[in-house]
Each structure stands twice: as structure tokens, then as C-alpha cells.
Amino acid sequence: MHPVLTVRLTAPAENRLQLFKKSGDFFAYVNVNSSDLTTNDQGDVTLYPRRELERGELYRWELYTTTSDPSPWCEFRIAALAPTSPDLQSSLRTVRLSPSKWRKIRAVLDNPSAYRPIYAASKRVSKGDVAAKMETQKWETVLELMAERASATDDLKLWRLVDTLSVKLGGPPDPTMGFTRA
Numbered sequence: 001m002h003p004v005l006t007v008r009l010t011a012p013a014e015n016r017l018q019l020f021k022k023s024g025d026f027f028a029y030v031n032v033n034s035s036d037l038t039t040n041d042q043g044d045v046t047l048y049p050r051r052e053l054e055r056g057e058l059y060r061w062e063l064y065t066t067t068s069d070p071s072p073w074c075e076f077r078i079a080a081l082a083p084t085s086p087d088l089q090s091s092l093r094t095v096r097l098s099p100s101k102w103r104k105i106r107a108v109l110d111n112p113s114a115y116r117p118i119y120a121a122s123k124r125v126s127k128g129d130v131a132a133k134m135e136t137q138k139w140e141t142v143l144e145l146m147a148e149r150a151s152a153t154d155d156l157k158l159w160r161l162v163d164t165l166s167v168k169l170g171g172p173p174d175p176t177m178g179f180t181r182a
Contacts (some may be wrong), residue, residue: 014066022058030059031126068170093139095168096129104161108149137170139169144177147157151179 002048020027053059055078063071097105102122109115117132124130134142143162150158159181166175174181 016064019061094131094133096131099124099130108146146182147177
């Protein structure tokens with residue numbers, strides 16, 4: 001699970017974000033690399049953790065800047081069975097979609113050789129659905145790439161396709177994969 005945390009500063013400043021995980025009665029520090037943080041001209045500080053945060057765990061974070069006191073503590077819990085992503089158990093999954101839907105998914109992917117079944121399904125000429133079979137981990141990556149693009153572009157049609165693919169994989173009807181839905 002890779003949640004995205006965003007803080008808006010009133011003015012750009014040097015900053016440091018601290019992230020802690022509940023451990024018994026205490027909170028233990030979670031290392032945040034500076035490469036995990038981005039800051040834009042509007043003063044938004046965003047954390048994209050490269051390491052996965054654990055499901056079912058409670059976290060808290062605060063932001064230190066050179067121009068102000070630390071932010072108040074903000075707590076969040078990663079759901080044990082996260083509604084943001086499908087809980088895929090088996091190693092291989094087969095999904096049937098129309099070639100036009102496969103083409104829309106293919107447009108989001110950046111590595112044709114890693115997703116050959118999708119590329120093959122998108123090139124089929126068929127009036128019915130076409131199957132694509134891949135490993136669970138690849139399906140999760142596909143959903144994450146699609147959700148990232150849909151969130152960045154506020155693309156409601158792509159979000160609907162994320163929903164469709166998630167349901168076909170046995171997941172929830174409205175996953176976010178850690179991204180903001182339009």
C-alpha cells in the first residue's frame with residue numbers, strides 16, 4: 001500500500017516530514033527518503049513512499065519547516081483489507097474485456113514486453129470479449145498505473161475502466177490504489 005500524503009504550506013520553505021508507525025504503546029520512526037518528497041511552487045509538500053506501508057497499521061506524521069512550528073500530528077490507518085486495491089490471492093488471473101477496452105489500458109502502459117497479454121488482446125479483432133492472462137502482481141501494477149493516470153488527468157472514463165478491471169479481478173468496484181479520485 002502506497003498512500004500519498006499532501007500538506008499545503010502558506011509559503012514555500014525548507015521542510016522535513018516525519019512518519020511514525022504505531023508499535024505497541026509507542027510510535028516508531030519510519031525512514032522517509034528526501035527523494036520520496038516533492039514540493040511545488042504553491043507550497044504543496046507531497047510524500048510518495050517508495051516502501052510499502054503495512055495494512056492494518058496505524059501511522060502518524062508531522063511536517064517541520066524552517067519558517068514555522070511543526071504541524072499538528074496527523075494520524076491515519078491503513079485498512080487491513082484495503083478497499084483501495086483488490087486482494088488478489090492466486091498467482092494467475094484471466095480477464096475478459098473488449099479489444100477497445102484493452103487498447104485504452106494499453107495506452108497507459110509504458111513497457112509492452114512486460115504486459116504482452118494486454119498488448120495481444122488489444123490487437124485482436126473481435127465483436128466479443130478477449131482474454132488476457134497475467135500474474136497477480138502485474139495486474140496490481142496495471143491497476144496502479146491506470147489509477148495514477150486517471151487521478152493526474154481527472155479522467156472519469158479511465159476511472160470507470162479501473163473499476164471494471166478491479167471487479168473482473170475479484171476486487172472492489174471503486175479502488176483508488178492510493179490516488180485521489182475525481
